[in-house]
Amino acid sequence: MPKQNITIKDIIKSFKYWPRLLSLLWGVSKSNLIIIIVLTLINGLTPTLSLLASQHLINEVQIHMNKYFAAVLTAFIVFIIISLVTDFFGGIVVYFQTVYQKVLIYKLNVTLMEKANSLSLSDFENSEIYDKLSRAKNQVSYRPYQILNSILTVMSSIVTLVSSMLVVLAWKPWIIIVLIIFPVISSIYTLKVGQLEFMIQWKRAPKERRAWYLSYLLTNDQSFKEIKLYGIGNHILKKYKDLNKEFYDQDKYVAKKRTGMIFFSNFMEQVSGDITLFFIIWSAFMGKILMGSTVGLIRAVSLVQSNVKTFISTFFDMYENNLFIEQLFEFLDVPASKLDMITDGGITVENIETVEFKNIYFKYPSQTTETLKNINLKINAGENIALVGKNGSGKTTLIKLLCGLYEITSGDILINGISIKDINIIKLREKIATVFQDFLRYEMTVRDNIGLGNLELINEDDKLKKVALDAGIYDAIERMPKKFDTQLGMWFKEGTQFSGGQWQKIALARAFIRKAELIILDEPSSALDPLSEREMFDKFLQLTDRKIGLFITHRFINAKYATRIVVLDKGEIVEEGTHEELMKIGGQYKSLYDVQYNIYENQKVDIS
Known part of the structure; x- marks a missing residue:
């Protein structure tokens, strides 16, 4: 179970899975990732370039007013070009990030499925391992990409922060201390709220599985008959509502804490910003700086503030995401079934x-x-x-x-x-051909339901017919609209439902088609x-x-x-x-x- 009280050491330790995570991210699409990183660095520089361009433009207008328009026009063209470049690279990076995210989610889901396929039946009957799978499965669609996005945000923020700080440093170096100290203080509270949210999510994984199961019972055709007959739908619904009421109360509590954190952080940011803004306006009033420089410094201060805040909050978001990523790798580190691992070196039995x-x-x-x-x-x-x-x-x-x-x-x-x-x-x-008492009813076609027993014969209608006859289900198949290509079950469009006995005969046919x-x-x-x-x-x-x-x-x-x-x-x-x-x-x-x-x-x- 995760720790309640967090130290700097714990934060550093939470990054222990990053080498594996970065290797995973790199392996998804090397070229895409390189393009995204390069474009992110360029985008990190464009806010300061835009700031300098607008500052230069306004100063040129003030200096050359009614005198030399060519200098103003040149500054204006530079400003337009930088704005266009900013928009262009911003749109391009969104495209590459979207494509990369889709591939990442797909590959991670495949990795989870491959891992699940390597486990033994006893692993699936172990609630602790099943909870790890649930946590990993629930987070895999967005947590790894969130970490990548956080890395890119930090990279972009650092570039913007450093470049905008240089603008402020060239004016009054001590202002930087005022701009940085207040966000650092508010970040401590941010960390505690993030840890609280993770702890709540971590503890309720078993209950979330129970809520999913209750929802499944009321939305699945196999369970609906008995639930309707016994009149227990409202009872199950109440259990589901009770669990989700508990989730709602927890989420509301966290949202309240987070709102307080945001208010406190914004207040700190406002105080530091107002102090700095006063000195900029005073300097402009006393004629120490030009109007363009005044606007540029105000924007530079805003960039420093926002990027310090972004850097700190993103860093702590990384820590929070690291806790969830730990769940992913803990599941991936569950030992595979020892019997399934005996493949290449195992003895092949020709005839039993x-x-x-x-x-x-x-x-x-x-x-x-x-x-x-x-x-x-x-x-x-x-x-x-x-x-x-x-x-x-x-x-x-x-x-x-x-x-x-x-x-x-x-x-x-x-x-x-x-x-x-x-x-x-x-x-x-x-x-080996096996039909268990709790045999599986695949919500697929008749061909799939039988042919999954021997994929080599799944498209051999003559073979499918023979085993269907052996199992006593062929006449029922012949009466179906699309014969072997008829969809079975009611989960998908044009599905046909079988009786319990007919489903059992399908399972027998699936066993009979194997070369067992x-x-x-x-x-x-x-x-x-x-x-x-x-x-x-x-x-x-x-x-x-x-x-x-x-x-x-x-x-x-x-x-x-x-x-x-x-x-x-x-x-x-x-x-x-x-x-x-x-x-x-x-x-x-x-x-x-x-x-x-x-x-x-x-x-x-x-x-x-």
Whole structure:
């Protein structure tokens, strides 16, 4: 957590990420950045040049009045040229800055997405890391560019400040002290307000995520049905309003502090300006300086004041932005998934012949007890394994470990006798097809929803048709207006909504199109009618012939299809065997099966 009380040392320390930030900014577009810097330096010089040109013009008018107009005309032409140059370079720099900003935001978003893609599932289930991602994502669209803009502003301010100070110094050097001391005093208060604003933003990142989620619930078609049916829309809306009322109160408090700061700063600036202005007017009144010099000095004082103020406020804005940039790099520094890092040097498995869980223990970071304990299980090609057990017994966790989504706490998973820790996990996943219980519904076309399972075949209509037939969803696709190019979901224009069972069949088709040697289904028939369920399992058995099939189910009729049934309880394998063997044992499997059988029997449902 950031510190409450800030020292000069803390401000200097906040710049520690600048080498990385500057490297990032340089890498976006070197030529654009160089042009922007050069134009910024030129623009920093133009206010003083304009000042001197106008001063010279007025002095020439006063000196040569009714005598020598050519000198006045020359001064006027110089003034016009400098004004045109100022406008030209000002417009050009805005163009290059706009283009650069667009590219910067794009590249930073890509960097965040690439980083997120390198993390493990456990990272996304870690609230602390997720908060870092949220903070980085919320700030990435403007904070890095704000720092660049601050750097450019400081550069321009320094050039303008130095050049305008030279004008004042040539008249009365001591005036500079009066012009600088008051802004320095007011800057201390500016720093405290900036730190307060950052602390409030930093602390409320988790609540902002909660507010986003509440908004998502009320604006998403998947959640709308239940919210409408249960009549909880107003309850969720109240929670959202309460959170935003808290945000509003915090922002109002900061705005009040900032307003006080601005008033105090402006007052200080006014006092120093009025003192200086008095001496300029007195000197002009006494005839010590020409009228043009009087106007020039007034403008020079204004430039010194405004640029001292700009320099100090921008410097402290940099500090404030540095605190947010720290959040960006803290997220980018989260270690990537160790399994995903094994790519170039990892072993590539050509064919999956065996999968073996060996003394597996696994514990979620947020938990004190193991979810899986001493799991030992070997599966050979040609086998279909059913994982059954009560909720929370560790079935889904086991298959997530096999997919390399979590890092094993203890033990090992062997693929063809090779440790998964030594295998190229990216290549291994290409040989795995999985349908999780919470499968994803892509708000894309049918082609995308199926073809994302194997991008090489996404435009092969014959292949898409085959897997759609295998999954039992082809007839529904044929009835759609644009067939495979029909938009699914209701988020985008011309979208068509599927039923839960149809979405599940789409997910199955996405799994079937992969060139998989290990097919994993997690509650694959939860949304299917009995006929579709039977057809799906028939197809699953065909697809896993001479391959490895692994499925989780709570319907014990489906477990009958398995070569072996593995029963888990409280993270341990308690029984293993065929349906007939386990029924003879009379253990937990038989107990659960009998309960389900009796339910179906009472409902006159055939489960044979």
